[in-house]
Structures are given as C-alpha cells and as structure tokens.
Amino acid sequence: MTLYTRFAAHIDAVLDALEASGDLPAGLNRANITVEPPRDTTHGDLATNAAMVLAKPAQTNPRALAEKIVAQLAGLDEVEKVSIAGPGFINMSLTDDTWRAELSAIRDGGDDYGRSNRGAGTTVNIEYVSANPTGPMHMGHCRGAVVGDALAALLEFAGHKVIREYYVNDAGGQVDVLARSVHLRYREALGETVEIPEGLYPGDYLVPVGQALAAEFGDAYVGKPEDEWLVLFRTKAVAAMLVLIKADLALLGIHHDLFSSEAELQAAGKPEEAEAELRSRDLIYDGVLEAPKGQELEDWEPVVLPLFRSTQFGDDQDRPIRKSNGQWTYFGADLAYHFQKAQSADALIDIWGADHAGTVKRIVAAVQALTGGKTRFDVKLVQMVRLMRAGEPIKMSKRAGNFVTLADVVNEVGKDVVRFTMLTRKADAQMDFDFAKVVEASKDNPVFYVNYAHARVASLHRRAAEAGIVCDTVDLSQLDTEDLALVKFAAQFPRIVDTAAAAREPHRIAFYLYDLAASLHALWNVGNDRPDRRFLLPDNPAMTCARLFLADAIGQIIRNGLGIMGVQAVQEMN
Incomplete structure (x- = not known):
C-alpha cells in the first residue's frame, strides 16, 4: 500500500465513522473522492475533495462536513496539520517521519515500488503496429510501436494481464501488389532484365525474396498466368516480410505475443459469425445508403447492402459491412476481428495512426454492440513523426523505395533514445525527431536529462567508496526539509503509474521522470x-x-519508470 492509497483508506475509515454516528447518510457514492498533492505546495502535502463530493448528496454544507472530517483526520499520527480551504477542500501536512518512512518504503519496494493490483488480473488486448506486411518497418510505424509497447508494460505494472497483438493485413489489394512486385524480382533473379512499373514496390528489400523463390522453384512460374502463382507468391512474400518486420521490431525491444492473420480470419468464417450475431440482435439490416453528396444522381446507382446500425451508437450514418460484389468492407473485416479479440480479453486497445480518426466512432460502436457494452474499448490515435536532419525534413515514400527505415534510425542513435523520444509528447500531438537534438547533452533533451540524473546517483557510490565512507547504518533523521521535499515528489510515482494506466497514457511516465530528474538536479546544484x-x-x-x-531511492524510481518505457538506465555518461 502506497502513501496515497493509505490516506485514501484513512479517509474511507473517517467516512465510515461518520456514517456510523449518523453524521453522514449511508451508501453515498465515493467513487469521485480523490487524494492528491495540492496544486499549491504551500497548502500542504495532501488534499482531498471528500467534503465537496459528498456534501450535495448528503444535503449538507461542504464546509460543515469538512469540519467533521478534519476533526478525525487531525488525530492521525502521520498528520502534523490539517486545514480547510475555500468552500470545503481539505489539506493535510504530514510529519517529517512519515516522509522518512515513505523513503524507506521506496528502497524496500525496489523494482516493485509503484507496482499495483489496480488491474486485478483483468486481461487487456493491445493491438499495435499492424503495418501492412509489404516491407521493412519505417519511422512512420515507430511511434505507434513504442506507444503500444510502453502502454502494455504500464498496464502490466498496474496489475493487468496483457496480450500484445499484431494484426496482419494480408487479405487486401496491397498484398497482391506485393506478390506482383516479388514476381518481378523472381524473374530478375533468373536473369531477366526487369523494370518496376508505377504502382509496384521498387525497394531493394524484395531482391532477396525473389532470389529465394528462384532457388526454390526455378523457372516454374516464368511466363505463367497470374492466377497460377499469385496466391503462392503472396503467401511467401508476406511470410518473408513478417520476418523483416519482427527483426526490425526486435531492434526496439518489441515482441508481440500474437500475430493474427486477416486472411485466416476470413477463411475461418469469422466475419459471417459476427454478421449473424449482429443480425440476431437486429443490428444489421439490408438497406440502401444515401447518395453521396455532391454527385449527380445519374452517377450513382442505389444498391442494397448489409448495413450495421452504427447510428444507434452515435455514428452519423449506418455503415456497410459488405461491398456490392459481396466482398467484406474494411469495416466488416475489422468488426469480425474485434469480435474475435473480445472473446479472450476484458478490454481492448487499438493504437492507430491519426489518419484513421474518421473510422474510430464506427468501430467503437461495433465493439459496443458485439459485447453488449461489457468490453472496454479504447482507440489511441498517434500522430506521425517528422524526421529532421540539418533543419530540413526527410521525405519518405515506401512506393518510391526511398524511405528511412526504423533500423537505420535505431542503428544511428540507439534503441533507448528512440523509445524515450517517442514518449516525450502526447501520442496525439505532432512530433519532430531531430537526429541532432535527440542526442544533445542538454536540459532540453529529456533523454539526456533523465539519464544524467541516474548517472549522478550511480556516481555517488563510487565517490563514497573512494572517500572511505561505509554506510552500515543509516540515520534518516539527518534529512531536513529540503531533502524531504524531494521525497515528497518521489512518493508520487505510484500515483502517476495509477493515473497513467487508467488514462492509457504512457507518456505521463516520461513527463514525471523529467520532473523528478529536474528536482534531483536542483537539489544537487544547491551544493x-x-x-x-x-x-x-x-x-x-x-x-x-x-x-x-x-x-x-530516486535512482530506483528512475529505473522503474524507464523500465516501463522499455529504456535501460545508464550508470555513467560518456
């Protein structure tokens, strides 16, 4: 139990006592009661809104209720002073010994300090990356990969079971384009001179795939009609691309538990199962979409399609799950995929690029319908990263074959720099990745600043040993108000983990670590x-x-936070 959860329990006990004495009605909803640091540190160490939350349903004055709560909190050994601010906020100042005890708790907690059972073992499926299997990973995929992986670690740290999933989009037209591109490289490997036409993938990464196919099949598929080799080459090409993708992700320390195939999903009849389930609840009907706005009537022909009643769940129109030719729409296939995921998880999270924002509402509606609202589903949108070098943006195009690969970037600046940098802004905020700035030794570079704080801590042991200082016993009463101010900030780590997990926002860990490092540096520099x-x-x-x-203790928290981010704490700066 952390300091904040302990005081939440203290307040619960006080409220229980007030209920027992008849000073507070029984059964009031306490869900919105918080215990947190006050915005103004001069007001104390902890603040609670208990009186403000309960006064209205209790039909009493919030300040009057606060006075009753304060009277009991004042009797706690850990509380030095308690007061009421404004209309009924309660502020508490804790004793120095309470903070010294929390400092010991940080050291005793070690690698587990900040870990919680908030998730209570519930299973969360996080689907992230899921790039089309048409080539190696590029930096357009990197941010979502890091955000998803850090979120998975964060939720595990907060007591959830996590399934890390990659959805392989191997049933769309883009993998047919890949197969045709590989067939050209296959013919090239057999000695033919080829030109890559517009619309196919020209990247050299397909050369080894063509060579492998030439070695395996010889000239068996040269000059043959497409229907004889397309499926085979598509399967072989996707498998080869997944080998590349997994290797690239491993460079970032990312390993998925599950790779799910869209083609296998459709072959197993999962979309039909999802459609039948929704039809049984009258959530799919056969109807005609409205004519597209801005088009002449003669340019549009009404077609009866199976439509999902997404307007019942807040969407602006009902959505087709099949095309006029009977094939599944992207939405229809995604609906089935999420139906499958929901059968083995209590909550679902998708990490998507911001360009998919327009489809969020309909898929959220579908999951709500398929699960009866029982499965929490979050979609986290991630903005693209703009690569910068020498003050100029680097342009990327997979089709043109001139994109910057993830491997290129990791090999240049290192895994930890890439991962940390991707978490230094909210996922839905624009980001520039400047090759010079991410390795800059300055306060403006969070990667350096946090690592420098940890390296300073590590250096103390070496210097203390050189000075002949041995700490067989430690007297924490030596620490004064300035020292304990750092403890107070450090003790917020479990609360930060809890709120970050609840909000599904791993960047909060990076923000906190930067502020913690700043507090350590400030105290250090006073000397x-x-x-x-x-x-x-x-x-x-x-x-x-x-x-x-x-x-x-500060070093321990930095390591724990960096561990959630998938970053290794450094022992010394070069």
Missing part, C-alpha cells in the same frame, strides 16, 4: 553554492549516508 547541501560530505559520514539513501 555548488552551499557546501553543506552536497550529497557527499567526507567530514560528515552520517549525513552522507542519509543523502546517499535518498539518492538511491
């Missing part, structure tokens, strides 16, 4: 002007050991 504030005081081993204990 530049005031020698007594230094962490290492050879003439005062007791204070040195206490501050070394403090620094170790």
